[in-house]
Amino acid sequence: MTHTHPELSAPGPLATGALRVIPLGGLGDVGRNMTAFEYGGRILLVDCGVLFPEDHHPGVDLILPDFEPIRDRLDAVEALVLTHGHEDHIGATPYLLRERGDIPLVGSHLTLSLVRPKLREHRLKETVHHVVREGDAITFGPFELEFVAVNHSIPDALAVAIHTPAGTVLHTGDFKMDQLPLDRRITDLNTFARLGDDGVDLFMTDSTNAEVPGFTTSEQEITPVLDRVFSRSKQRIIVACFASHIHRVQQILDTAVAHGRKVAYVGRSMVRNMGIAQDLGYLTVPPGVMVDAKELAKLPPEKQVLISTGSQGEPLSALSRIAQRNHHFVHIEEGDTVVLASSLIPGNENAVYRVINGLSRWGADVVHKGNALVHVSGHASAGELLYCYNIVKPKNVMPIHGEIRHMRANADLARRTGVENVVVAEDGVVVDLVDGVAKIVGKVDCGYVFVDGSSVGDLTESLLKDRRVLGEEGFVSVIVVVDSVTGKVASGPTIQARGLAEDDARFNDIRQPIIDAIDAAVAEGVRDSYQLQQIVRRVVGRWVNKALQRRPMIIPVVIES
Template identity: 65%
Template sequence: MPVTGLKTPPRLAPDTLRVIPLGGLGDVGRNMASLEVNGQLLFIDAGVLFPEDDHPGVDLILPGLDAITDRLDDVQALVLTHGHEDHIGAVPYLLRRRNDIPVYGSKLTLALLSEKLREHRIRNVVLREVSEGQRQRVGEFDLEFVAVNHSIPDAMGVMVRTRAGSVLHTGDFKMDQLPLDGRITDLRAFARLGEEGVDLFMVDSTNAEVPGFVPSEREIEPALERVFATSRQKLIVACFASHVHRVQQVLDLAVQHDRKVVYVGRSMLRNMGVARDLGYLRVPENTLAEMKDLEHLPDDKVVIISTGSQGEPLSALSRIANREHPVVQIGPGDTVLLASSLIPGNENSVYRVINGLTRLGANVVHKGNALVHVSGHAAAGELLYCYNIIRPRNVMPVHGEVRHLVANGALAIKSGVPAQNVVITEDGGVVDLAGGRAKVVGKIDASYIFVDGSVVGDISESELTDRKILGEEGFISVVAAVNLHDSTLVSGPDITARGFADEEAFARITDEVRRDLEKALADGVDDVHQLQQMIRRLVGRWVSQTYRRRPMIIPVVVAI
């Protein structure tokens, strides 16, 4: 289990490697790690976490960037393992703080990042393309990049060699032996690095609870083929905007079934354009159509590839399910295919969209009722395979909720890693590697940084609590004017309630508030704040007894 009760870490000793997860350990998202040796820092990934239902109004959640703000001048590089949002989404917010941090990544990863930086209007960024097998010296860090297979092309792990020891970070990976692009996880490199000696293995944990091996991407093709063969009307396929392999499968099937393909969703259009231009996506001639062409195409001659497979409220699929999309409409007999896994925490949002589409008469095909998606993360059998190949001295599970991290740690122990060398920690845990041994030495604050529109980091937990109260419990304002010189009530009280079905019932409490105000004034109370607190207690008690609710109550007493 994660170590608890940790204090501020000690000063870092010379030739000791310090690893601090700034995100991704405890959540499936906002992945970021900081490595430090001899006063120099290296970052691996900088991703975002998407908000859940208890984050009202929040657009994105960033890693613990505030913890390293005063150390940005010491950062030698940012290494990106692949182009998914939970690994590159926070890069613009990091580069706003220092835009000349060199960013290393594969061709596709940097291309996707470049589009993101353009949207954020961040210029003059140092982007350095690398490929598998390449070694790169960056200050105190000697980097070697290793090909890994994932649900996006061009994913890489990275071996980091330092004076204090070596770290192998897998990024997100699996061991598909028949990948669609023919690029497998380089187990020969893993074995070679294992022979050299891996002091700390930072390994993907997302599927550590899943036994066996993840099926190949090719194994879902029969299920996708059945969906195309049985669809008689409009067909919508929802997937991640970065899942190039899945889009390729849909494009190929569309050609076989004489359907035109329309991309819906800004990120889908952007990413597939980048993938096509770089040669990662093969688009057959005369296959693509534009959204404006939908009204002229027969329903059985079109397939729409959409964003929104995780039920994101503003995504194209959610708008379609809510009948809010300006062009795409769903009706009885149409088919919607959700070609993705559920990210933990998104269940309610996804099922809300599925219910909305079903209510409109659509046939919704998803992983729960058909083999239409395989995960991009290694299952337990694959992780054990890697442990046995690499034989790491220490293991630090990353990328997952606590249950995933603990399950991954248990696998490492089963494979022969000593239990005391398996480091289970969460975001902000400080891990020092020295003399071939890794251990947790303290904790720093790597808490959530919320993004709400253009506001970054100025949203506190108390403000989120207020938003939840407003959304769930309601809002009541009480306004009154008093003359403190002659102790009289001049106007009001006027009570306004929002979020209550029977707002007229508040007339019953108005007379009681008036009587209490007049009595308090007659008794010599001449403090406006005291009068407001009296109103809050009275109205709060009445609402609690009447409605069993605790709304936000704003009393305003004006002294005239």
């Protein structure tokens, strides 16, 4: 049985002895992952990440989970568990701590080390940090937590088993089952099986790769591909990857040493994160390989390797500036090789291809996942998910982390292994675990929270729509002065347009129809300036639509003199 939720009302009170699960982000898109668990009036949070804006979010810097459903109950939060150090799982943590600064943070050594600089940037006092590793157990209120090693595209990732009087939840975080990981830390299937034997009442599983058949390719398969790229390149090599992909950076460093090249980091987040990883022992930097980026530029091109941010085409990233030839010291030359060692996050395709085209325009050889095995996913494919369902044998399954199509594909996998109760939820959909059965009981308002400069949550969908109209269709402002006694047009209309025509004289044809429409309205007794403005809006809108086939934002102003 699969539960869905076409129309839902607000949930009722939580029944005694029941566990409530409220996804606040990450169910329906790839990012801003966050889930609240409630038992006995106490709350446990798992992950608190960001989503990066797409083209239809003009002016937006970040998108946060919606804290509103728990905002008036933040004093009941026992802790925030962070499963791993990717931005889509930790990036919104400072924004949550702005609202209650003493929420304990729980995570692995690397994960919490990546959070600390964010708290300093936001000028937040460091809250209590509980550093945990696989095999550890810790209790917060009614939540007994047990941590399990999982393999992902960043070291130190953890799944968490949440034991409560209502039952046990196993939350995978992001994971895969690479049997030959670079750090030799594999997903602990023994513990998954042991938890399954003890009884997992709700299995919350990563859905990102549920549509991909088989098993995810091992990270080790990339090493020989990088070696071939380095062997054939006669000039500078630039490798762009996520600023948190320590495994990939390790492979690049090792390959650079093998080919007698020096390496420099480009991008503030890359420099910071790799410094943290090296200090903690997660990244081994061979002696003599690293140099400052400006010093690297003095070496012959065939001795240079740059490791850069910007693999997703982010407009302000180092790679985007390089592609546009406005980076202050890195300039693409004919014959350079650029490697995009990352996957395409859904929604970023156009931005990435713009960067690829920009680099190609200057003569670079661009190597990416579409033409070489330079990246493998950090998420379990369908074969791995089936394997996990068979060893965990959960009573209930709730797919998480992915778009709707990913979660539905994951739900189908669970059903095929014999799981009878599968709950496909979205953000804000409330799921209660009662007497061993998970079911949807309602929905709370839970939307996108936009960060726009220093503003958090002030930007609404309506304002975004206005921005999209301005960006796509342009705007027209019309100023008319009318005589307060006669109602006749005393001055104007003055028309200004942006994004529609090179010359405002194009709008001369509409001036007299505006005057005629105002005269006709006044003759019928209309004198209210707001009503006259709406008349102007309609006249201009019809004309622009007919003459220019556009629907711009129209701003009419009627002033009495």
